[in-house]
Amino acid sequence: MRTRPFITRAQAWALALFATLAALLAFGAGCSTGPASREPSSHAARAVNVSGSQEAVLADAPAVPAPITRKNATKVVVKLEVREVVKRIADGVEYTFWTFGGSVPGRFIRVREGDEIEFHLRNHPDNKMPHNIDLHAVTGPGGGAASSFTAPGHESMFSFKALNRGLYVYHCATAPVGMHIANGMYGLILVEPAGGLPKVDREYYVMQGDFYTKGGHGEPGLQPFDMEKAIREEPDYVLFNGAEGSLTGDNALKAKVGETVRLFIGNGGPNLVSSFHVIGEIFDAVYAEGGDLRNSNVQTTLIPAGGSAIAEFKVEAPGTFILVDHSIFRTFNKGSLGMLKVEGAEDKLVYSGKQSDEVYQPEGGAIQSLGEAPRQVPAANKAERIARGEHVFNNICAACHQPSGLGVAGAFPPLAGSDFLNADPVRAMRVVSGGLSGTIAVKGKTYASQMPALNLPDEDVANVLTFVYSKWGNAGHEVKPEQVAAARKSAKK
Numbered sequence: 001m002r003t004r005p006f007i008t009r010a011q012a013w014a015l016a017l018f019a020t021l022a023a024l025l026a027f028g029a030g031c032s033t034g035p036a037s038r039e040p041s042s043h044a045a046r047a048v049n050v051s052g053s054q055e056a057v058l059a060d061a062p063a064v065p066a067p068i069t070r071k072n073a074t075k076v077v078v079k080l081e082v083r084e085v086v087k088r089i090a091d092g093v094e095y096t097f098w099t100f101g102g103s104v105p106g107r108f109i110r111v112r113e114g115d116e117i118e119f120h121l122r123n124h125p126d127n128k129m130p131h132n133i134d135l136h137a138v139t140g141p142g143g144g145a146a147s148s149f150t151a152p153g154h155e156s157m158f159s160f161k162a163l164n165r166g167l168y169v170y171h172c173a174t175a176p177v178g179m180h181i182a183n184g185m186y187g188l189i190l191v192e193p194a195g196g197l198p199k200v201d202r203e204y205y206v207m208q209g210d211f212y213t214k215g216g217h218g219e220p221g222l223q224p225f226d227m228e229k230a231i232r233e234e235p236d237y238v239l240f241n242g243a244e245g246s247l248t249g250d251n252a253l254k255a256k257v258g259e260t261v262r263l264f265i266g267n268g269g270p271n272l273v274s275s276f277h278v279i280g281e282i283f284d285a286v287y288a289e290g291g292d293l294r295n296s297n298v299q300t301t302l303i304p305a306g307g308s309a310i311a312e313f314k315v316e317a318p319g320t321f322i323l324v325d326h327s328i329f330r331t332f333n334k335g336s337l338g339m340l341k342v343e344g345a346e347d348k349l350v351y352s353g354k355q356s357d358e359v360y361q362p363e364g365g366a367i368q369s370l371g372e373a374p375r376q377v378p379a380a381n382k383a384e385r386i387a388r389g390e391h392v393f394n395n396i397c398a399a400c401h402q403p404s405g406l407g408v409a410g411a412f413p414p415l416a417g418s419d420f421l422n423a424d425p426v427r428a429m430r431v432v433s434g435g436l437s438g439t440i441a442v443k444g445k446t447y448a449s450q451m452p453a454l455n456l457p458d459e460d461v462a463n464v465l466t467f468v469y470s471k472w473g474n475a476g477h478e479v480k481p482e483q484v485a486a487a488r489k490s491a492k493k
């Protein structure tokens, strides 16, 4: 009697094929996870329960908050305040920075894989612009941006779980996004692996950014943002930590021979990619792009705009080691220069171009108080209104509508000869006091963008509109603060 085979020939083939595929897949998976064979942390971190709660200790660059030693995930409360501040960008040059915490880059946030972060974004009442935050460490739409849009004088709160370990950029994502980033609205958040990073002697925070000013590099005075240069990607400054000299002279990073150093490096952009290099050092290890991949013996590491890297090295020789963007004209002509001073004998290799650390003399206190002092006393007549309005325009409106009032094609409508402006002064008062979004037509071109609510007092709105109406062939109306108050009121209905 013929016995029936246990499996048919066709079934045997199918099984063999299946086994081969499975083996190949297993092999592939083994290869791609690398030597550490760590699964993406999000899988494990999602299941982690948190216990307890604490307020995050944030740090201003180049400092980094202390390593996390707790063995459990917890709830971490982060409070970050947005400040719009006038600060030195280079000797004799000032710039209105928009900051997360008062300086550029924003304050460093350090949490642990599996932590639950309760995030409070505060927009200081003196600020002019609404802001929000997109943290690349967040898994969720906009990285938190949609939930954190915050008007001046308000505070927003949202929560997220740190699913993926790594070093992440955060930034403002309020329209026009490029402008908010170009003004310095970025920083780093480290999500430490559950077991912590290997111990080192020193940790520092360095973040690159490119800046666009009306005047060329080094041109003195308070320099407004230049939208056109930003669109062309032609920065006047490429900087570490928001100013020339922030990491040189007395501000240099420090270490002693024999110590290990870890740099948390970010790149806020908005445009340029950084070829980060330390002259005279080789990075013993680099966590490429701030992720798990730990490369060794690296000379220069590429840091994308909106990206990061962690570099580690042991300092073996005394001297001054120069931090650069190896796109080297940026270092010598645009400011991307820092120093790590390793204690020991006097160093002869020091770059001599821009190390001077002179006492900074602000360009006359008047700049800081522009627009502030007159705010209390109402303008006495139209001429005074126009003069004060011009200050408001230069400080606030010119960044977008341009000093010429001609705007930027496709982005910011012109105020010069604007039919939209001249047709309806009450509507103009509402635009300047409450912002504007949606599609409008100005001089035959359509704009579908967003003007933020600027948080200006009625007096300033009246003055700036009177100034704008008096210029560039516009209708010449005088706008009074009472009219602005009435326009605001009727808009709310």
Ligand SMILES: [Cu+2]
Pocket (backbone or CB within 6 Å): 098, 130, 131, 132, 172, 173, 174, 180, 185
């Ligand atoms: Cu912003």
